Amino acid sequence: MHTQEVKELLEKVAGLNQTGGNERVKTIVHRVMHDVFQIIEDLDITPEEFWNAVYYINDLGKNGEAALLAPGLGMDKYLDIRMDAEDEQAGLAGGTPRTIEGPLYVAGAPVSEGFARMDDGTQDGETMILTGVVTDENGKPLPNTLVEIWHADLKGGYSYFDKSQSEYNLRRSILTDAEGRYTAQSIIPSGYGCPPEGSTQALLNQLGRHGRRPAHIHYFVSQPGYKHLTTQINLAGDEYTYDDFAFATREELVCDAVRIEDAAAAEQYGLNKPFTKVEFNIQLVVSDKPEHQQRHERKRALEA
Helix, strand or coil: CCCHHHHHHHHHHCCCCCCCCCHHHHHHHHHHHHHHHHHHHHCCCCHHHHHHHHHHHHHHHHHCCHHHHHHHCCHHHHHHHHHHHHHHHHCCCCCCCCCCCCCCCECCCCEEECEEECCCCCCCCCEEEEEEEEEECCCCECCCCEEEEEECCCCCCCECCECCCCCCCCEEEEECCCCCEEEEEEECCCCEECCCCCHHHHHHHHHCCCCEECCEEEEEEECCCECCEEEEEEECCCCCCCCCCCCCCCHHHEECEEEECCHHHHHHCCCCCCEEEEECCEEECECCCHHHCCCCCCCCECCC
């Protein structure tokens, strides 16, 4: 690794001896390839091991699982740790904690005010009333806040990606009412696992790890003048609530799913049967910087 031959090779690989190209990309590629070469040397990687890794990357791309493997290897969690530290330094810490987005958001979900029915009624799941109040850090309600919610069905599938589901099933955008409250009627989602024959699970097997996620619900929360929030809640009592292969669990984001059998309480939500209530209140942090008020750019389904 310290020979002049390898140093020159790395410079040529990264285009550092060329005038064209992107300097940022050159710097990153040089560092990545340096570290790969160093791993080969330090761990005495054999040609067989090297080519198995190359073929694995090929299969990962064919399966479209790169965005699934990333959280499974803690990459999404590490980005959150970095952003939390940056917020702390910038005086933007506090409010409801962020956690990973995941790869299954779909833009353009129907928007309603105050209340939305999320499920299409085709699955006979436990009725869930998901509700909460969005406030600032001082407890002041924030009306007209956009709360985007999405979650899996009883089989662990997400609409759009699971073609058996109707369009935007279990996906809604709700503008909070005058008291800052949002309410959604849906079904209790199921947890799910990585495709058992897929590339992600193949690597997890080599690591002696499972690929399961607990029952959870995703959120984007946005309001002008406040830091955008990307988060998700895990439902208490799931076998994997505190053993999420994607490392998304945070104690503040574990919510009780409370069974309600009182008929009067059901009537308040237009129901005539017992249901499960999940309450998740959200606090947003003030920020006047536009880059803090928007979610970071990445490829998302149907997002322009």
